[in-house]
Amino acid sequence: MxxxxxxxxxxxxxxxxxxxxxxxxxxxxxxxxxxxxxxxxxxxxxxxxxxxxxxxxxxxxxxxxxxxxxxxxxxxxxxxxxxxxxxxxxxxxxxxxxxxxxxxxxxxxxxxxxxxxxxxxxxxxxxxxxxxxxxxxxxxxxxxxxxxxxxxxxRAEEDPREAHFFSEWFASGEAPLLRAFRRAALLETFFLEIRKEIESGRSDGDDEEPEEVRAALVEAAVDLRRERLLAKLEAEYAKKAGVRETGSEEAESPGRKIRILEELLRDLRSGLDPSLSYARACLEIEESLKMRASGSDAKDTSWKPKKLPN
CATH class of the missing domain: 3.40.50.300 (P-loop containing nucleotide triphosphate hydrolases)
Known part of the structure; x- marks a missing residue:
């Protein structure tokens, strides 16, 4: 806190x-x-x-x-x-x-x-x-x-891109497999845009900054934005579970989704390919919904809302 x-x-x-x-x-x-x-x-x-x-x-x-x-x-x-x-x-x-x-x-x-x-x-x-x-x-x-x-x-105003991201993430009306790959593409596109913005901002700075230093700072800034977005996404799942929206499958099985997102972050920190990591996590989220529907995940209460990074 x-x-x-x-x-x-x-x-x-x-x-x-x-x-x-x-x-x-x-x-x-x-x-x-x-x-x-x-x-x-x-x-x-x-x-x-x-x-x-x-x-x-x-x-x-x-x-x-x-x-x-x-x-x-x-x-x-x-x-x-x-x-x-x-x-x-x-x-x-x-x-x-x-x-x-x-x-x-x-x-x-x-x-x-x-x-x-x-x-x-x-x-x-x-x-x-x-x-x-x-x-x-x-x-x-x-x-x-x-x-x-x-x-x-x-305090900066909320990034409108994040609002658009969450709107697209929770959009409904698709088959599970299509939704999984759309979400993976959404993650990849979002962070590619963030990387370009950060790289552009650093290129306008000190021309004498060594390239390896600039690259390290860019990578750290992208990692920080990624951690914050994934933490906010976990909080959104926790919020939906608390509200228990009628007919919303996103409100079901929040603990499993949150654990999948935490595993995604660990994969990214360990240097795994981001595209493959996004796809795996999104497919696993859909699998968690399938398991819930089949009754194999009837009890999923072992979760707590995660605090957002400062």
Whole structure:
């Protein structure tokens, strides 16, 4: 569940007062500037006014040309964090867009792992990320994850393409086999369009960004959109089951459909061919309806609505 900035600050105040601060926190959200602004407010709480000029505050962000956090920068940060605080209780590190230390083979991220695994007791590390799926699992597992709710003025309107997608997905009147292949084609077309849009947006950016970095960021952005859409699709099935629409076969057997979609996401994450994965999942959804109609899936209550990614 995402939290607003004020609630997160309150939790930090409580942890500070009770001397229960963790060593590393990962701020997650869709807006990099919002995450950095919140991190600076946390730094002000821990270090005092104007943390950017405090001797115990250390900022690491992507270098301008390569747009990545270099191994040299991370090693220097580790050296500074190994020192005793110059003034006050903590040394505090803020690593903005932390996923960028995983680019270029992840050497910077791997080098920083030692500090995360064995942090000095007087060090607090704040990481921000808009694309946490790019982070190494060994990094995220050593941080307290704090999903940050977008500020009202930052919340984007619903993508009309998604509304069209769901309208097409739940359209009725077709034979099961035809519907399965139409849905598979719908998934493939949707994400091809998303990929083209993301690639176009990145090509209009920094011309000096290395091609391998650009490709990695595009792939991560597509993966994030895919995870969000599939999570919303799971939520739609859960919603239809809750309403129990009269005569709607989509309201039946929600748990099986949700499990099929979760398996689809695992297949995609493991690198299986998307076209084949979409077709398999859509055919299995139709098979679940067939099983329900035959009475072999009469009880399917082992499901819970899945939370949407922030």
């Amino acid at each position: 995402s939290l607003d900035s004020d609630t997160i600050l309150l939790r930090f105040r409580q942890a500070l007062a009770s001397d229960r601060l963790a060593h590393a926190y990962l701020l997650l959200g869709a807006d990099s500037a919002q995450l950095e602004a919140l991190a600076m407010r946390i730094a002000e709480l821990l270090l005092g006014p104007r943390p950017e000029i405090h001797p115990d505050f250390h900022l690491a962000r992507a270098e301008s040309r390569l747009r990545r956090l270099s191994i040299e920068r991370m090693r220097r940060l580790m050296e500074l964090l190994a020192l005793k605080p110059y003034r006050g209780r903590f040394r505090l590190a803020l690593i903005c867009d932390a996923e960028r230390m995983c680019l270029g083979g992840g050497e910077a991220a791997n080098s920083f792992l030692k500090t995360l695994e064995e942090p000095p007791h007087d060090v607090v590390i704040l990481l921000t990320s808009t694309q946490p799926q790019m982070l190494l699992p060994t990094i995220t597992s050593r941080c307290i994850r704090l999903p940050v709710r977008a500020a009202p003025e930052m």
